[in-house]
Amino acid sequence: MRAAISLLVLLFSMCGAQTRSTQTEVQTESQSTGAAAAAAAAAEVSTQLDVSAELRELRDMVVELRVLLTVTQNELKVMEAENSVVLQRLVVSETKVEALERVLTITQNELQNTKAEMKTKVGALERVTAAQEAELTAMKTRLAASEAEVMNLRKETAAQSADLRSVAERLAATETDMEQVKKDTAAQHTDLTTMKTEVMNLTKENAALKTRLAATVTEVEELKMDSAAHEQELAALKTRLAASETGIDNLKVENAAQEAELTAVKTRLAATETEVDNLETEIKAAPKVAFSAGLTDSGYLTAGMDDLNLVFSKIITNVGQAYSSTSGFFTAPVRGVYYFRFTVVDALDSRTMYIRMYRNGQQLMWLQEYDTDGYASYLSSGLTLQLEVGDVVNMGLPAGRRLYDDVNNHSTFSGFLLFPL
8 A cells, every 4th residue: 555655646746747847848949939930839839738738637637646645545544543453452362372372281281180180090990899899709709608508507497397297207106006005905904804704713613623522522433534534624724824824924024015115105205295395485485587678659769969778668578577667777686697688670771770788887789780671670689697686787779870669569678587696
């Protein structure tokens, strides 16, 4: 723009100089040729008219150029003002850029620090995860040992039940034998009475024979043969009597043996009855603890920002009243070995279901299940725990997780006392 203005000024100067030069030449020629011919004067006048016309055109051009110069100067001033504004904005922008560069530097430093902290936290999380995996492996080992112990206990219980049934069968057989022995003893008493009656008859008959022998001395000779026969018959009777007495002695010995055996059986029976009574007393005196409870009838149950203590509020069974449906805690009433089991459900559509078990506030179990089909998925497990009086066991739901239950009792918590210690 400044170059255009300079060109206009130069053109205006040249026009002015040319006009002055032409006027000077006309005046000089007019003075020197005052006496020239009329034809030459007419030609000069025509030339002067032409020059005047050119001068007017040049003046018009100069005026236009001056107006254009004025407009151009005004535009130049406006442009200089705009240039000043742009310069100020440029300074402000440079200041902002410098501030942004400082902020960027600070942000980069903070990002590096954050990366370092994240690496540290990731390392810590990896160590915690490794520790949790080790703990989970240990818990699985303990669970396998507990399940083996439960199987052994079940086998022992089955063996004890079999022994008890065998004792009952032997007792019934012993009672049957006792009844048979009583019948045999009664029969033996009957036979012995009969034998005694026969002996008494024989004695009376012998006495009659002696009386007849003393009274009928005259008939002795006649009756010698009969006496001999009678003597033979008496000998036979004596032989029979001796045999009967031997049989009676044998029966007495056998009866004594049977009485001794019967006494031994009665002793064994009394001992068995005592043992059965003790077992019944022990079973009746042993504490009875068992419970089962459903979670809710309200559908989905969701934990908030913090872990949620699960309260299985629908009591199904609560023998011993050791489980609280208001707090969700089971409190051990006696020292012993208990078994606990739970089942929970959720509809998993690319979700993970979690559940925890605690004893005295310490986590014993953490289980999870992942699925993507959107249908109900069940998660179940159990533990055998040795508890002291007052120990508590409860279930927990991690923050942000959910479970489902309704009137069909999909989610339940159960436990019972295996045996006291």
